[in-house]
Amino acid sequence: xxxxxxxxxxxxxxxxxxxxxxxxxxxxxxxxxxxxxxxxxxxxxxxxxxxxxxxxxxxxxxxxxxxxxxxxxxxxxxxxxxxxxxxxxxxxxxxxxxxxxxxxxxxxxxxxxxxxxxxxxxxxxxxxxxxxxxxxxxxxxxxxxxxxxxxxxxxxxxxxxxxxxxxxxxxxxxxxxxxxxxxxxxxxxxxxxxxxxxxxxxxxxxxxxxxxxxxxxxxxxxxxxxxxxxxxxxxxxxxxxxxxxxxxxxxxxxxxxxxxxxxxxxxxxxxxxxxxxxxxxxxxxxxxxxxxxxxxxxxxxxxxxxxxxxxxxxxxxxxxxxxxxxxxxxxxxxxxxxxxxxxxxxxxxxxxxxxxxxxxxxxxxxxxxxxxxxxxxxxxxxxxxxxxxxxxxxxxxxxxxxxxxxxxxxxxxxxxxxxxxxxxxxxxxxxxxxxxxxxxxxxxxxxxxxxxxxxxxxxxxxxxxxxxxxxxxxxxxxxxxxxxxxxxxxxxxxxxxxxxxxxxxx
Numbered sequence: 001x002x003x004x005x006x007x008x009x010x011x012x013x014x015x016x017x018x019x020x021x022x023x024x025x026x027x028x029x030x031x032x033x034x035x036x037x038x039x040x041x042x043x044x045x046x047x048x049x050x051x052x053x054x055x056x057x058x059x060x061x062x063x064x065x066x067x068x069x070x071x072x073x074x075x076x077x078x079x080x081x082x083x084x085x086x087x088x089x090x091x092x093x094x095x096x097x098x099x100x101x102x103x104x105x106x107x108x109x110x111x112x113x114x115x116x117x118x119x120x121x122x123x124x125x126x127x128x129x130x131x132x133x134x135x136x137x138x139x140x141x142x143x144x145x146x147x148x149x150x151x152x153x154x155x156x157x158x159x160x161x162x163x164x165x166x167x168x169x170x171x172x173x174x175x176x177x178x179x180x181x182x183x184x185x186x187x188x189x190x191x192x193x194x195x196x197x198x199x200x201x202x203x204x205x206x207x208x209x210x211x212x213x214x215x216x217x218x219x220x221x222x223x224x225x226x227x228x229x230x231x232x233x234x235x236x237x238x239x240x241x242x243x244x245x246x247x248x249x250x251x252x253x254x255x256x257x258x259x260x261x262x263x264x265x266x267x268x269x270x271x272x273x274x275x276x277x278x279x280x281x282x283x284x285x286x287x288x289x290x291x292x293x294x295x296x297x298x299x300x301x302x303x304x305x306x307x308x309x310x311x312x313x314x315x316x317x318x319x320x321x322x323x324x325x326x327x328x329x330x331x332x333x334x335x336x337x338x339x340x341x342x343x344x345x346x347x348x349x350x351x352x353x354x355x356x357x358x359x360x361x362x363x364x365x366x367x368x369x370x371x372x373x374x375x376x377x378x379x380x381x382x383x384x385x386x387x388x389x390x391x392x393x394x395x396x397x398x399x400x401x402x403x404x405x406x407x408x409x410x411x412x413x414x415x416x417x418x419x420x421x422x423x424x425x426x427x428x429x430x431x432x433x434x435x436x437x438x439x440x441x442x443x444x445x446x447x448x449x450x451x452x453x454x455x456x457x458x459x460x461x462x463x464x465x466x467x468x469x470x471x472x473x474x475x476x477x478x479x480x481x482x483x484x485x486x487x488x489x490x491x492x493x494x495x496x497x498x499x500x501x502x503x504x505x506x
Contacts, residue, residue: 059299
Protein backbone atom coordinates (compact mmCIF):
# COMPACT_ATOMS: atom_id res chain seq x y z
CA UNK A 1 0.00 0.00 0.00
CA UNK A 2 1.39 3.40 -1.06
CA UNK A 3 0.43 6.47 0.93
CA UNK A 4 0.27 9.76 -1.01
CA UNK A 5 0.37 12.81 1.21
CA UNK A 6 -1.81 15.85 0.57
CA UNK A 7 0.95 18.40 0.16
CA UNK A 8 2.99 16.13 -2.11
CA UNK A 9 0.20 16.17 -4.69
CA UNK A 10 -0.56 19.87 -4.24
CA UNK A 11 3.06 20.95 -4.56
CA UNK A 12 3.76 18.57 -7.44
CA UNK A 13 0.88 20.05 -9.46
CA UNK A 14 2.00 23.59 -8.60
CA UNK A 15 5.60 22.84 -9.56
CA UNK A 16 4.49 21.20 -12.81
CA UNK A 17 2.42 24.22 -13.85
CA UNK A 18 5.25 26.63 -13.13
CA UNK A 19 7.63 24.32 -15.00
CA UNK A 20 5.54 24.12 -18.17
CA UNK A 21 4.84 27.86 -18.13
CA UNK A 22 8.47 28.51 -19.13
CA UNK A 23 9.91 25.19 -20.38
CA UNK A 24 8.83 23.82 -23.73
CA UNK A 25 9.10 20.04 -24.00
CA UNK A 26 12.55 19.32 -25.45
CA UNK A 27 11.10 17.21 -28.28
CA UNK A 28 9.03 20.22 -29.32
CA UNK A 29 12.08 22.50 -29.40
CA UNK A 30 13.98 20.02 -31.54
CA UNK A 31 11.05 19.73 -33.94
CA UNK A 32 10.68 23.53 -34.28
CA UNK A 33 14.46 23.86 -34.76
CA UNK A 34 14.33 21.35 -37.57
CA UNK A 35 11.39 23.17 -39.16
CA UNK A 36 13.31 26.45 -38.91
CA UNK A 37 16.36 24.98 -40.65
CA UNK A 38 14.35 23.69 -43.60
CA UNK A 39 11.87 26.58 -43.97
CA UNK A 40 12.10 28.49 -47.27
CA UNK A 41 9.38 31.08 -46.65
CA UNK A 42 11.01 34.22 -45.26
CA UNK A 43 7.96 35.27 -43.25
CA UNK A 44 7.45 31.79 -41.79
CA UNK A 45 11.16 31.39 -41.02
CA UNK A 46 11.15 34.68 -39.14
CA UNK A 47 8.11 33.55 -37.13
CA UNK A 48 9.84 30.27 -36.26
CA UNK A 49 12.95 32.20 -35.21
CA UNK A 50 10.88 34.36 -32.86
CA UNK A 51 9.26 31.26 -31.33
CA UNK A 52 12.67 29.69 -30.70
CA UNK A 53 14.23 32.88 -29.30
CA UNK A 54 11.19 33.41 -27.07
CA UNK A 55 11.43 29.82 -25.84
CA UNK A 56 15.07 30.17 -24.85
CA UNK A 57 14.37 33.51 -23.14
CA UNK A 58 11.51 31.96 -21.16
CA UNK A 59 13.65 28.98 -20.17
CA UNK A 60 16.41 31.22 -18.84
CA UNK A 61 14.18 33.94 -17.39
CA UNK A 62 11.52 31.62 -15.90
CA UNK A 63 8.69 33.71 -17.32
CA UNK A 64 5.72 32.46 -19.37
CA UNK A 65 6.16 31.39 -22.97
CA UNK A 66 2.76 32.90 -23.78
CA UNK A 67 0.58 35.48 -22.07
CA UNK A 68 -2.27 32.97 -22.32
CA UNK A 69 -1.05 30.64 -19.60
CA UNK A 70 -3.95 28.34 -20.37
CA UNK A 71 -6.77 26.44 -18.76
CA UNK A 72 -5.35 23.54 -16.79
CA UNK A 73 -6.13 19.98 -17.90
CA UNK A 74 -5.01 17.07 -15.75
CA UNK A 75 -5.11 13.35 -16.49
CA UNK A 76 -4.84 11.28 -13.29
CA UNK A 77 -4.26 7.53 -13.25
CA UNK A 78 -4.64 6.24 -9.71
CA UNK A 79 -3.29 2.84 -8.72
CA UNK A 80 -5.81 0.68 -6.87
CA UNK A 81 -3.32 0.12 -4.03
CA UNK A 82 -2.90 3.85 -3.31
CA UNK A 83 -4.15 5.40 -0.09
CA UNK A 84 -4.49 9.15 0.36
CA UNK A 85 -3.36 10.96 3.50
CA UNK A 86 -5.44 14.10 3.07
CA UNK A 87 -8.33 16.11 4.40
CA UNK A 88 -9.16 17.20 0.84
CA UNK A 89 -10.54 15.32 -2.14
CA UNK A 90 -8.13 14.64 -5.00
CA UNK A 91 -9.95 17.25 -7.07
CA UNK A 92 -9.56 19.83 -4.31
CA UNK A 93 -5.87 19.00 -3.93
CA UNK A 94 -5.27 19.46 -7.65
CA UNK A 95 -7.13 22.77 -7.67
CA UNK A 96 -5.11 23.96 -4.69
CA UNK A 97 -1.99 23.14 -6.72
CA UNK A 98 -3.36 25.21 -9.61
CA UNK A 99 -4.10 28.09 -7.24
CA UNK A 100 -0.62 27.93 -5.72
CA UNK A 101 1.05 27.88 -9.14
CA UNK A 102 -0.89 30.71 -10.74
CA UNK A 103 -0.49 33.04 -7.77
CA UNK A 104 3.23 32.46 -7.18
CA UNK A 105 4.71 35.97 -6.73
CA UNK A 106 8.01 35.05 -8.41
CA UNK A 107 6.24 34.12 -11.65
CA UNK A 108 2.64 35.24 -11.71
CA UNK A 109 0.59 33.39 -14.32
CA UNK A 110 -2.43 34.93 -16.01
CA UNK A 111 -5.79 33.88 -14.62
CA UNK A 112 -7.99 33.20 -17.64
CA UNK A 113 -10.74 30.95 -16.24
CA UNK A 114 -14.25 32.42 -15.97
CA UNK A 115 -17.17 31.00 -14.02
CA UNK A 116 -20.79 31.39 -15.16
CA UNK A 117 -19.57 31.01 -18.78
CA UNK A 118 -22.83 32.03 -20.45
CA UNK A 119 -23.75 34.65 -17.89
CA UNK A 120 -21.63 37.05 -15.86
CA UNK A 121 -18.36 35.37 -16.98
CA UNK A 122 -16.61 36.24 -13.73
CA UNK A 123 -12.87 35.62 -13.52
CA UNK A 124 -12.11 33.15 -10.71
CA UNK A 125 -8.85 35.10 -10.11
CA UNK A 126 -6.67 32.00 -9.59
CA UNK A 127 -7.33 29.97 -12.76
CA UNK A 128 -9.31 27.31 -10.95
CA UNK A 129 -11.00 24.97 -11.48
CA UNK A 130 -8.91 22.64 -13.61
CA UNK A 131 -10.47 20.15 -16.02
CA UNK A 132 -9.61 16.77 -14.50
CA UNK A 133 -9.94 13.26 -15.94
CA UNK A 134 -9.56 10.20 -13.72
CA UNK A 135 -8.78 6.56 -14.41
CA UNK A 136 -8.42 3.85 -11.77
CA UNK A 137 -5.68 1.39 -12.77
CA UNK A 138 -3.73 -1.50 -11.31
CA UNK A 139 -0.66 -0.67 -9.23
CA UNK A 140 0.53 1.37 -6.28
CA UNK A 141 1.44 4.69 -7.91
CA UNK A 142 -0.30 7.79 -9.23
CA UNK A 143 0.58 8.87 -12.78
CA UNK A 144 -0.29 12.47 -13.60
CA UNK A 145 -0.17 14.38 -16.88
CA UNK A 146 -0.49 18.15 -16.45
CA UNK A 147 -1.19 20.44 -19.40
CA UNK A 148 -2.05 24.13 -19.81
CA UNK A 149 -4.11 24.69 -22.94
CA UNK A 150 -4.35 28.12 -24.55
CA UNK A 151 -7.75 29.42 -25.57
CA UNK A 152 -6.70 30.19 -29.15
CA UNK A 153 -5.79 26.61 -30.01
CA UNK A 154 -8.64 25.10 -28.00
CA UNK A 155 -11.10 27.31 -29.94
CA UNK A 156 -10.06 25.60 -33.18
CA UNK A 157 -11.12 22.11 -32.05
CA UNK A 158 -13.38 20.27 -34.48
CA UNK A 159 -15.76 17.34 -34.17
CA UNK A 160 -17.92 15.36 -36.57
CA UNK A 161 -19.93 12.16 -36.52
CA UNK A 162 -18.93 10.71 -39.87
CA UNK A 163 -20.62 7.86 -41.68
CA UNK A 164 -18.67 4.59 -41.32
CA UNK A 165 -17.63 4.76 -44.98
CA UNK A 166 -16.43 8.39 -44.86
CA UNK A 167 -12.74 9.23 -45.10
CA UNK A 168 -11.09 10.61 -41.97
CA UNK A 169 -8.25 12.05 -44.06
CA UNK A 170 -10.62 13.93 -46.36
CA UNK A 171 -12.52 15.37 -43.38
CA UNK A 172 -9.33 16.53 -41.63
CA UNK A 173 -8.07 18.16 -44.83
CA UNK A 174 -11.40 19.96 -45.20
CA UNK A 175 -11.24 21.21 -41.61
CA UNK A 176 -7.65 22.47 -41.50
CA UNK A 177 -8.13 25.50 -43.78
CA UNK A 178 -11.23 26.50 -41.81
CA UNK A 179 -9.18 26.57 -38.59
CA UNK A 180 -7.17 29.53 -39.83
CA UNK A 181 -4.02 30.47 -37.93
CA UNK A 182 -5.57 31.22 -34.55
CA UNK A 183 -4.15 27.98 -33.16
CA UNK A 184 -0.62 29.36 -33.76
CA UNK A 185 0.95 26.78 -36.06
CA UNK A 186 3.27 25.01 -36.22
CA UNK A 187 2.04 22.66 -33.53
CA UNK A 188 0.84 19.13 -33.02
CA UNK A 189 -2.48 17.85 -34.30
CA UNK A 190 -4.37 15.43 -32.05
CA UNK A 191 -6.93 13.24 -33.83
CA UNK A 192 -9.39 11.08 -31.90
CA UNK A 193 -11.42 8.41 -33.67
CA UNK A 194 -14.20 6.15 -32.42
CA UNK A 195 -15.92 5.60 -29.12
CA UNK A 196 -18.73 8.07 -28.56
CA UNK A 197 -18.77 11.80 -29.18
CA UNK A 198 -17.10 12.70 -25.89
CA UNK A 199 -14.64 9.80 -26.08
CA UNK A 200 -13.35 10.89 -29.49
CA UNK A 201 -12.67 14.38 -28.11
CA UNK A 202 -10.91 12.89 -25.09
CA UNK A 203 -8.78 10.67 -27.33
CA UNK A 204 -7.72 13.69 -29.37
CA UNK A 205 -6.74 15.62 -26.22
CA UNK A 206 -4.82 12.67 -24.74
CA UNK A 207 -2.97 12.15 -28.02
CA UNK A 208 -1.40 15.58 -27.65
CA UNK A 209 0.53 14.36 -24.60
CA UNK A 210 2.56 11.88 -26.64
CA UNK A 211 6.19 12.36 -27.65
CA UNK A 212 6.95 13.85 -31.09
CA UNK A 213 8.26 10.94 -33.13
CA UNK A 214 6.93 11.35 -36.66
CA UNK A 215 10.37 11.03 -38.25
CA UNK A 216 11.05 7.78 -36.40
CA UNK A 217 7.69 6.53 -37.68
CA UNK A 218 8.58 7.59 -41.22
CA UNK A 219 11.84 5.66 -40.97
CA UNK A 220 10.35 2.38 -39.69
CA UNK A 221 6.96 2.52 -41.42
CA UNK A 222 3.41 2.06 -40.12
CA UNK A 223 2.41 -1.08 -38.24
CA UNK A 224 -1.31 -0.30 -37.79
CA UNK A 225 -4.10 1.89 -39.15
CA UNK A 226 -3.51 4.75 -36.69
CA UNK A 227 0.12 5.01 -37.78
CA UNK A 228 -0.89 4.91 -41.45
CA UNK A 229 -3.20 7.85 -40.79
CA UNK A 230 -0.45 9.74 -38.98
CA UNK A 231 1.92 9.44 -41.92
CA UNK A 232 -0.69 10.34 -44.52
CA UNK A 233 -2.05 13.31 -42.58
CA UNK A 234 1.42 14.66 -41.73
CA UNK A 235 2.35 14.87 -45.41
CA UNK A 236 -1.00 16.10 -46.67
CA UNK A 237 -1.56 18.73 -43.96
CA UNK A 238 1.90 20.20 -44.52
CA UNK A 239 1.24 20.17 -48.27
CA UNK A 240 -1.57 22.70 -47.67
CA UNK A 241 1.14 25.36 -47.33
CA UNK A 242 -0.49 27.09 -44.35
CA UNK A 243 2.87 27.42 -42.62
CA UNK A 244 4.01 29.05 -39.39
CA UNK A 245 1.42 31.55 -38.10
CA UNK A 246 -0.57 30.94 -41.30
CA UNK A 247 1.88 33.03 -43.32
CA UNK A 248 2.53 30.33 -45.90
CA UNK A 249 5.40 27.85 -45.66
CA UNK A 250 6.62 24.28 -45.52
CA UNK A 251 5.68 23.33 -41.95
CA UNK A 252 2.17 23.56 -40.57
CA UNK A 253 2.28 20.58 -38.20
CA UNK A 254 5.29 19.13 -36.39
CA UNK A 255 3.52 15.82 -35.79
CA UNK A 256 0.10 14.25 -36.08
CA UNK A 257 -1.10 12.01 -33.26
CA UNK A 258 -3.97 9.57 -33.72
CA UNK A 259 -5.69 7.74 -30.85
CA UNK A 260 -8.69 5.50 -31.45
CA UNK A 261 -11.25 3.53 -29.46
CA UNK A 262 -13.82 0.85 -30.41
CA UNK A 263 -17.11 2.33 -31.56
CA UNK A 264 -20.69 1.48 -32.46
CA UNK A 265 -21.18 -0.10 -35.89
CA UNK A 266 -23.32 2.85 -37.03
CA UNK A 267 -20.84 5.55 -36.01
CA UNK A 268 -17.43 7.03 -36.76
CA UNK A 269 -16.84 9.86 -34.31
CA UNK A 270 -13.82 12.00 -35.25
CA UNK A 271 -12.25 14.92 -33.38
CA UNK A 272 -9.36 17.29 -34.03
CA UNK A 273 -7.64 19.26 -31.27
CA UNK A 274 -4.47 21.22 -32.08
CA UNK A 275 -1.63 22.14 -29.76
CA UNK A 276 -0.13 25.55 -30.43
CA UNK A 277 3.38 27.01 -30.53
CA UNK A 278 3.14 27.30 -26.73
CA UNK A 279 2.78 23.53 -26.28
CA UNK A 280 2.85 22.90 -22.52
CA UNK A 281 2.63 19.54 -20.77
CA UNK A 282 4.62 17.34 -18.40
CA UNK A 283 4.25 13.90 -16.82
CA UNK A 284 5.23 12.84 -13.31
CA UNK A 285 4.64 9.91 -10.98
CA UNK A 286 3.91 9.97 -7.25
CA UNK A 287 5.09 6.85 -5.39
CA UNK A 288 4.81 8.00 -1.79
CA UNK A 289 8.40 9.20 -1.55
CA UNK A 290 7.57 12.90 -1.70
CA UNK A 291 7.08 15.74 -4.16
CA UNK A 292 7.74 14.87 -7.81
CA UNK A 293 11.12 15.90 -9.19
CA UNK A 294 10.99 17.45 -12.66
CA UNK A 295 14.13 17.33 -14.84
CA UNK A 296 15.77 20.68 -15.56
CA UNK A 297 16.35 20.90 -19.33
CA UNK A 298 19.83 21.51 -20.70
CA UNK A 299 19.98 24.90 -22.45
CA UNK A 300 22.13 23.31 -25.14
CA UNK A 301 18.89 21.78 -26.42
CA UNK A 302 17.83 25.27 -27.51
CA UNK A 303 19.43 26.66 -30.68
CA UNK A 304 21.09 30.05 -30.41
CA UNK A 305 19.39 32.20 -33.02
CA UNK A 306 19.93 35.91 -33.56
CA UNK A 307 16.95 37.86 -34.87
CA UNK A 308 18.14 39.92 -37.80
CA UNK A 309 16.73 42.99 -39.53
CA UNK A 310 17.61 43.68 -43.15
CA UNK A 311 17.10 46.72 -45.34
CA UNK A 312 13.53 45.66 -46.15
CA UNK A 313 12.36 46.20 -42.54
CA UNK A 314 10.44 49.45 -42.02
CA UNK A 315 10.77 51.41 -38.78
CA UNK A 316 7.48 53.02 -37.78
CA UNK A 317 6.91 55.84 -35.30
CA UNK A 318 3.45 55.22 -33.86
CA UNK A 319 3.31 58.78 -32.54
CA UNK A 320 3.51 60.31 -36.02
CA UNK A 321 2.27 57.58 -38.39
CA UNK A 322 -0.66 58.63 -40.59
CA UNK A 323 -2.94 57.24 -43.27
CA UNK A 324 -0.60 58.25 -46.08
CA UNK A 325 2.26 56.25 -44.55
CA UNK A 326 0.24 53.12 -43.93
CA UNK A 327 -1.10 53.20 -47.50
CA UNK A 328 2.36 52.15 -48.71
CA UNK A 329 2.54 48.99 -46.57
CA UNK A 330 1.99 45.63 -48.28
CA UNK A 331 1.06 42.17 -46.94
CA UNK A 332 4.17 40.40 -45.69
CA UNK A 333 6.13 43.58 -44.95
CA UNK A 334 8.06 43.47 -41.67
CA UNK A 335 7.76 46.50 -39.40
CA UNK A 336 9.42 47.57 -36.16
CA UNK A 337 6.99 49.67 -34.14
CA UNK A 338 8.09 52.35 -31.69
CA UNK A 339 5.96 54.84 -29.78
CA UNK A 340 2.62 54.59 -28.00
CA UNK A 341 -0.26 52.21 -28.71
CA UNK A 342 -3.42 51.28 -26.87
CA UNK A 343 -4.58 47.77 -26.03
CA UNK A 344 -8.00 46.18 -25.97
CA UNK A 345 -9.59 42.73 -26.16
CA UNK A 346 -13.14 41.40 -26.34
CA UNK A 347 -14.51 42.89 -23.13
CA UNK A 348 -13.02 46.33 -23.79
CA UNK A 349 -14.34 46.36 -27.36
CA UNK A 350 -17.81 45.40 -26.12
CA UNK A 351 -17.76 48.22 -23.58
CA UNK A 352 -16.57 50.77 -26.14
CA UNK A 353 -19.10 49.82 -28.80
CA UNK A 354 -21.90 49.93 -26.21
CA UNK A 355 -20.77 53.40 -25.16
CA UNK A 356 -20.71 54.58 -28.78
CA UNK A 357 -24.17 53.18 -29.34
CA UNK A 358 -25.39 55.14 -26.31
CA UNK A 359 -23.77 58.36 -27.48
CA UNK A 360 -21.23 58.34 -24.63
CA UNK A 361 -17.66 59.63 -24.89
CA UNK A 362 -14.96 56.98 -24.81
CA UNK A 363 -12.41 57.08 -21.98
CA UNK A 364 -9.57 57.08 -24.54
CA UNK A 365 -9.06 58.95 -27.82
CA UNK A 366 -8.41 56.49 -30.64
CA UNK A 367 -7.94 59.06 -33.41
CA UNK A 368 -4.98 58.12 -35.55
CA UNK A 369 -4.00 55.38 -33.08
CA UNK A 370 -3.17 51.66 -33.19
CA UNK A 371 -4.76 49.15 -30.83
CA UNK A 372 -3.10 45.90 -29.77
CA UNK A 373 -5.29 42.89 -29.02
CA UNK A 374 -3.60 41.62 -25.86
CA UNK A 375 -4.26 40.60 -22.28
CA UNK A 376 -0.82 40.66 -20.63
CA UNK A 377 0.57 38.78 -17.67
CA UNK A 378 1.13 40.95 -14.59
CA UNK A 379 4.69 42.29 -14.32
CA UNK A 380 7.22 41.26 -11.70
CA UNK A 381 10.33 43.08 -10.53
CA UNK A 382 11.29 45.92 -12.85
CA UNK A 383 9.23 44.67 -15.82
CA UNK A 384 7.02 47.24 -17.52
CA UNK A 385 4.60 44.40 -18.25
CA UNK A 386 4.65 40.63 -18.17
CA UNK A 387 4.59 38.43 -21.30
CA UNK A 388 2.27 40.17 -23.75
CA UNK A 389 1.70 38.26 -26.96
CA UNK A 390 -1.29 38.82 -29.26
CA UNK A 391 -4.69 37.24 -28.92
CA UNK A 392 -6.82 35.88 -31.78
CA UNK A 393 -8.04 38.85 -33.81
CA UNK A 394 -11.18 37.31 -35.31
CA UNK A 395 -12.94 37.69 -31.96
CA UNK A 396 -12.83 41.45 -32.57
CA UNK A 397 -14.16 41.23 -36.13
CA UNK A 398 -17.74 42.11 -35.22
CA UNK A 399 -16.55 45.32 -33.56
CA UNK A 400 -14.11 46.39 -36.28
CA UNK A 401 -16.31 48.50 -38.55
CA UNK A 402 -17.76 50.44 -35.63
CA UNK A 403 -14.33 51.07 -34.17
CA UNK A 404 -12.81 52.21 -37.47
CA UNK A 405 -15.72 54.39 -38.55
CA UNK A 406 -16.59 56.02 -35.23
CA UNK A 407 -13.28 56.45 -33.41
CA UNK A 408 -10.63 57.40 -35.98
CA UNK A 409 -8.62 54.22 -35.30
CA UNK A 410 -6.24 53.49 -38.20
CA UNK A 411 -4.48 50.26 -37.22
CA UNK A 412 -4.83 47.04 -35.26
CA UNK A 413 -2.30 44.45 -34.08
CA UNK A 414 -3.31 40.89 -33.25
CA UNK A 415 -2.81 37.24 -34.02
CA UNK A 416 -3.83 35.23 -37.09
CA UNK A 417 -6.20 36.09 -39.92
CA UNK A 418 -9.20 38.40 -40.08
CA UNK A 419 -12.60 37.36 -41.35
CA UNK A 420 -14.16 38.92 -44.42
CA UNK A 421 -16.36 41.16 -42.25
CA UNK A 422 -13.27 42.81 -40.76
CA UNK A 423 -11.31 42.85 -44.03
CA UNK A 424 -14.13 44.73 -45.74
CA UNK A 425 -14.18 47.28 -42.91
CA UNK A 426 -10.38 47.67 -43.08
CA UNK A 427 -10.50 48.25 -46.83
CA UNK A 428 -13.45 50.64 -46.68
CA UNK A 429 -11.73 52.75 -44.02
CA UNK A 430 -8.20 52.58 -45.46
CA UNK A 431 -6.88 51.05 -42.23
CA UNK A 432 -4.35 48.25 -41.65
CA UNK A 433 -4.07 45.07 -39.62
CA UNK A 434 -0.70 43.81 -38.37
CA UNK A 435 0.25 40.56 -36.65
CA UNK A 436 2.69 39.77 -33.89
CA UNK A 437 3.88 36.17 -33.50
CA UNK A 438 1.65 34.04 -31.30
CA UNK A 439 3.81 32.02 -28.93
CA UNK A 440 6.49 34.73 -28.59
CA UNK A 441 4.94 36.65 -25.69
CA UNK A 442 8.03 37.06 -23.52
CA UNK A 443 10.03 38.29 -26.51
CA UNK A 444 7.31 40.81 -27.38
CA UNK A 445 7.17 42.05 -23.79
CA UNK A 446 10.82 43.05 -23.98
CA UNK A 447 9.85 45.63 -26.62
CA UNK A 448 7.37 47.24 -24.20
CA UNK A 449 9.20 49.87 -22.16
CA UNK A 450 6.20 51.34 -20.35
CA UNK A 451 2.65 50.19 -19.59
CA UNK A 452 -0.19 52.04 -17.89
CA UNK A 453 -3.86 51.13 -17.40
CA UNK A 454 -5.87 54.00 -18.92
CA UNK A 455 -9.44 52.64 -18.95
CA UNK A 456 -11.67 49.88 -17.57
CA UNK A 457 -9.38 48.72 -14.73
CA UNK A 458 -12.22 46.52 -13.46
CA UNK A 459 -11.61 44.22 -16.45
CA UNK A 460 -8.28 43.03 -15.07
CA UNK A 461 -6.08 41.66 -17.85
CA UNK A 462 -8.72 42.87 -20.36
CA UNK A 463 -8.38 46.51 -19.26
CA UNK A 464 -7.20 49.09 -21.79
CA UNK A 465 -3.50 49.84 -21.39
CA UNK A 466 -1.29 52.36 -23.09
CA UNK A 467 1.97 50.66 -24.08
CA UNK A 468 5.10 52.49 -25.07
CA UNK A 469 7.08 50.18 -27.35
CA UNK A 470 10.49 50.20 -28.97
CA UNK A 471 11.20 48.08 -32.06
CA UNK A 472 8.25 45.73 -31.58
CA UNK A 473 8.35 43.27 -34.52
CA UNK A 474 5.14 42.84 -36.55
CA UNK A 475 4.09 41.77 -40.02
CA UNK A 476 1.55 43.49 -42.26
CA UNK A 477 -1.34 41.04 -42.55
CA UNK A 478 -4.10 43.13 -44.20
CA UNK A 479 -3.22 46.29 -46.13
CA UNK A 480 -5.36 49.33 -46.84
CA UNK A 481 -6.65 47.67 -50.01
CA UNK A 482 -7.95 44.65 -48.10
CA UNK A 483 -5.29 42.22 -49.35
CA UNK A 484 -4.52 39.53 -46.74
CA UNK A 485 -1.25 37.65 -46.24
CA UNK A 486 -3.25 34.80 -44.73
CA UNK A 487 -5.01 34.34 -48.06
CA UNK A 488 -2.16 34.80 -50.51
CA UNK A 489 0.64 33.25 -48.41
CA UNK A 490 -0.79 29.71 -48.13
CA UNK A 491 -1.93 29.84 -51.78
CA UNK A 492 1.59 30.63 -52.95
CA UNK A 493 3.23 27.99 -50.80
CA UNK A 494 0.70 25.27 -51.53
CA UNK A 495 1.44 25.80 -55.23
CA UNK A 496 5.19 25.71 -54.59
CA UNK A 497 4.92 22.50 -52.58
CA UNK A 498 2.80 20.88 -55.27
CA UNK A 499 5.24 21.96 -57.96
CA UNK A 500 8.20 20.65 -55.94
CA UNK A 501 6.43 17.30 -55.49
CA UNK A 502 5.84 17.10 -59.24
CA UNK A 503 9.50 17.78 -60.05
CA UNK A 504 10.54 14.92 -57.76
CA UNK A 505 8.41 12.39 -59.62
CA UNK A 506 10.14 10.31 -62.33
